Amino acid sequence: MAVTGIKEVARRAGVSLGTVSNVLNRPDSVAPATRKRVLDAIDELGYVRNDSARHLRAGSSRTVAIVVLDVSNPFFTDVVQGAEAVVEAAGGMLVVCNSGQDPAREGRHLATLEEQRVRGLLITPVENGRHERLERLVDRGIPVVLVDRGSGQLNRCSVAVDDVLGGRLAATHLAELGHRHIAFVGGPVAIPQVADRHAGAAAALAEHGGGVDLEVFETKSLSVTAGRQAAEDICALPHSRRPTAIFCANDLLALGVLQGLTIGGLRVPEDMALVGYDDIEFAAAAAVPLTSVRQPREQLGRTAAQLLLEEADTDAAHGHRHVVFQPQLVVRQSTATAGPRRRGR
Amino acid sequence: MAVTGIKEVARRAGVSLGTVSNVLNRPDSVAPATRKRVLDAIDELGYVRNDSARHLRAGSSRTVAIVVLDVSNPFFTDVVQGAEAVVEAAGGMLVVCNSGQDPAREGRHLATLEEQRVRGLLITPVENGRHERLERLVDRGIPVVLVDRGSGQLNRCSVAVDDVLGGRLAATHLAELGHRHIAFVGGPVAIPQVADRHAGAAAALAEHGGGVDLEVFETKSLSVTAGRQAAEDICALPHSRRPTAIFCANDLLALGVLQGLTIGGLRVPEDMALVGYDDIEFAAAAAVPLTSVRQPREQLGRTAAQLLLEEADTDAAHGHRHVVFQPQLVVRQSTATAGPRRRGR
DNA sequence: ACCACGGGGTGAAACGTTTCACAAGCTGGT
DNA sequence: ACCAGCTTGTGAAACGTTTCACCCCGTGGT
Known part of the structure; x- marks a missing residue:
């Protein structure tokens, strides 16, 4: 009921402002009897602290933010859960912001978060390279940890999975199955993960020798719909120019591709092998269980949050660390063939 | 660089505090020349507003929170996206909190949000019935909109989908296919959605006549893992006591059940028909595409956010509204049989 | 010449905390 | 008796905004 604050409480308990504040923040420094009266x-008043006032005075807030590329991608929700666990255990609050792979939206979120003087920031930036806005946050003293991204120009802590290696694993697997014409479905290529996974695949195939061809089909986004679209394009190709295997930058894409291929009358894995990336929970439950490159999603989030809190707690300079996890290939039915049936030559 | 505020800006521009504030909040009331100097x-100073101070003074904040049962459930991420669109369009910020179906965690979130004096709250409460904490927020004047829940005791706006009807649709569908022994997999039953969907199914079967049996298998949560577990239990049943169809309270559960049945050697739909709920994007991409009850997820979020903002903008009393959407049965392969093969009688 | 008016600007108060230097009252050692 | 040292509590300043009453001055009407 009472809209007022500490003052009212103080009056009612017959103590001074400072004492109430002490009860709230350093209960032990107050005599039990007084403490009880205040509590x-x-x-009785239904008093609730006013966070704005508290943080105005204290300077820093206790919320940590995470800005992800896509809230509806299970990969990110798992990362979020990992981070959440750590932040909450430390008594903080994690707010989740969704950039939706849109730089403008990312910018707006960062602006708001900056105004909010958040305690720290976990982010998977939409674009690589210098990031003016982010650097401002850093200059302002807000700890930033890059998630699923090398630290790039920005000298920050980072947590990532080796995407180049992931690409290698996928491509090597397909090459070893005998595929000679492989499609890479992913995009926009400006997204570093996409670029790295492609680069890894390309490098592995080059080393593998035997002139394996990697053809890129760029998508507008990393979504199921985009995957379905790409699959339709591939189905429309004349048989002789059609790849025999597809490596998707993402499980969402792979799931879409799977649907698209089915619609187009191509069977997986008989007519087309398929490899996804992330190994989200739904990959194993797909129409054809998906071979995928697994990332330690939750651990990524947990580690990122730990690094962040560590940096936030360290008053002095703090050595930035880069933690890189190794991805792991999980083979399932979508690549369960001896290889492509040779044709046309 | 400058850690300071408006004061520094005022000095640098050679104007007073008030003028800077005016430039920020009512630019038109300031002469163009002065305005330019201030800007x-x-x-030059890289000044950024301090939200805490602003809101301390102004009383209310511009962030809206949504508390969901499970961030990693695609149903909720879609709801979130809908709400997000509306809130951002109105210049606000949406923070996502995850209660993880844990009342304690929900409580902690609400406490924090109350301290933060959020502008409004979208919530799917973990439990039904009187909710003391929520009522406090309401008393305090914070608009609350119940998502995917009837308004219960609390006289608030609400947005929901008719879960009883959804349960009916699913059960009727199965009964019409000739199933006489149906399992309901879902839980905890304390969750209203679960209870309603079950109630709807039970009611429909009672009306349908013909002594259709609905057996409940309660799960600990609405997750893939819980579903897998339940399926194992069902597989372990002697053939004669085993249901011929399963209705899951949730697609996640259904996906898990599908996996569990496969492991247990039962085929869907030949040996067991399966109906899910939510029609998440992954339902259509499942090993056996899932028959499911579709809910207008994004629209749910959008509408909820609109009601909330409307209430927040209305100073005076505001008539609470309850919007109820109709679910829709989407039939796919997981129930694509003429009915159960008769056995043992 | 005078007044009313309005655009443009000022400066201090207020928002609700936390912090900090300090005071008051005890305890126990000398 | 006296002082040192501790425990408990006090009150005012400060945090960075916004708001509000008010002032200054040029303009146009009389």
């Missing part, structure tokens, strides 16, 4: 008053 | 100063 009772708080209860 | 330049802001730029």
